[in-house]
Amino acid sequence: MLSRRSFFKTAGLGAAVAATASLPTELLSWAEPQRAPQPGGPILLNSNENAYGPLPSVLAMKDPFQDANRYPDKGYDKLIERIAAMHNVKADQVTLGCGSTEILKMAASAFTGPGKKLVMASPTFEAIEFYARAANAEVVKVPLAASYSHQLVQMAEAVGKNGGLIYVCNPNNPTASVTPRRSLEIFIRNLPPDTYVLMDEAYHDFVPVAADYISFLSTPIDPDRVIVARTFSKIYGMAGLRLGYAVTSARNSKAMAAHKLEDSTNILALRAGITSLANDDEHQTAVLRNGFDRDEFQRQAALRKLQVIPSWTNFVMFNTQRPIRTVIDYFKNNNIRIGRPFPPMDTFARVSLGKPEEMKAFWQVWDKMVANK
Numbered sequence: 186m187l188s189r190r191s192f193f194k195t196a197g198l199g200a201a202v203a204a205t206a207s208l209p210t211e212l213l214s215w216a217e218p219q220r221a222p223q224p225g226g227p228i229l230l231n232s233n234e235n236a237y238g239p240l241p242s243v244l245a246m247k248d249p250f251q252d253a254n255r256y257p258d259k260g261y262d263k264l265i266e267r268i269a270a271m272h273n274v275k276a277d278q279v280t281l282g283c284g285s286t287e288i289l290k291m292a293a294s295a296f297t298g299p300g301k302k303l304v305m306a307s308p309t310f311e312a313i314e315f316y317a318r319a320a321n322a323e324v325v326k327v328p329l330a331a332s333y334s335h336q337l338v339q340m341a342e343a344v345g346k347n348g349g350l351i352y353v354c355n356p357n358n359p360t361a362s363v364t365p366r367r368s369l370e371i372f373i374r375n376l377p378p379d380t381y382v383l384m385d386e387a388y389h390d391f392v393p394v395a396a397d398y399i400s401f402l403s404t405p406i407d408p409d410r411v412i413v414a415r416t417f418s419k420i421y422g423m424a425g426l427r428l429g430y431a432v433t434s435a436r437n438s439k440a441m442a443a444h445k446l447e448d449s450t451n452i453l454a455l456r457a458g459i460t461s462l463a464n465d466d467e468h469q470t471a472v473l474r475n476g477f478d479r480d481e482f483q484r485q486a487a488l489r490k491l492q493v494i495p496s497w498t499n500f501v502m503f504n505t506q507r508p509i510r511t512v513i514d515y516f517k518n519n520n521i522r523i524g525r526p527f528p529p530m531d532t533f534a535r536v537s538l539g540k541p542e543e544m545k546a547f548w549q550v551w552d553k554m555v556a557n558k
């Protein structure tokens with residue numbers, strides 16, 4: 186979908202990120218908008234969920250509550266084995282979590298702490314920051330580059346001599362952009378001692394085949410240092426069921442497991458996860474459908490001459506050329522939730538892709554807003 190050239194053509198746009206101005210405090214205190222759908226409630230384009238729901242085979246599971254009266258060990262082991270086989274690793278290299286959020290929490294607890302740092306981009310997915318702070322680690326934020334990729338050299342330098350964890354969200358939330366594989370490889374080879382990398386691949390499945398992106402599960406490097414996180418919340422549409430996993434070395438898995446809540450993954454999620462992984466065709470359909478929705482968004486945006494950051498995900502970010510808070514409020518008053526502000530990108534909207542009729546409503550509201558101002 187996206188050539189390397191067109192990806193880097195966005196460099197000019199990214200100046201807004203690199204040149205971080207002072208952040209309006211009102212943006213920082215902006216609360217997460219409502220996430221749970223309600224009957225007749227707002228159109229939810231705010232949390233990068235999968236608007237289409239779980240795969241058909243999951244919805245058709247014959248007895249969804251089978252074994253719900255038992256502790257989930259059997260399902261846990263079965264899913265671990267399935268994931269290990271899929272990624273060609275040993276079972277003791279896989280850890281399951283209550284969403285990939287629990288993976289982030291376990292990694293922050295295992296690899297940061299007093300005297301150690303968490304280094305992350307800005308803006309990026311923020312959850313891990315709070316877990317690292319709870320572990321009494323110092324948190325260092327490095328602005329994204331003008332191309333919206335991670336500034337890896339600066340991130341490696343920021344870790345310091347005591348080591349810690351570097352969080353790389355690839356593709357990145359909220360910018361929907363990727364950090365080129367080649368730069369990541371050089372970065373990993375040159376990491377300082379006692380430094381780990383959490384490669385968050387939550388949006389992996391949405392990335393079109395492209396030279397700039399190869400998953401660290403497809404072609405792993407240095408599993409003693411790299412922890413790859415994946416989730417069932419996005420392509421598999423299971424955000425409400427809470428299931429994610431990590432793949433790393435057996436030693437790292439053990440270190441992370443020490444911080445895991447016992448039985449944090451429930452039997453329904455485990456069975457839905459196993460069923461999801463058994464259905465490649467449905468997965469492929471979900472990927473294609475997202476590509477179609479993303480292309481259509483791009484087409485609509487181009488018609489309106491909007492500058493969209495090329496998206497590798499199930500959401501898009503674009504420059505509204507207006508204070509983002511007024512845009513969010515306008516959509517909210519028209520029954521549509523879009524993503525919160527992401528300082529310092531204070532004119533950019535993050536919009537999760539919805540179903541075609543939802544996106545039609547989105548563009549109607551957009552056009553009304555533009556016509557009114």
Ligand SMILES: Cc1ncc(COP(=O)(O)O)c(C=O)c1O
Binds near residue numbers: 358387388
């Ligand atoms: C980059 C990234 N990582 C992790 C998560 C957490 O997902 P979950 O805990 O549902 O797996 C999200 C959710 O939006 C995300 O955007």
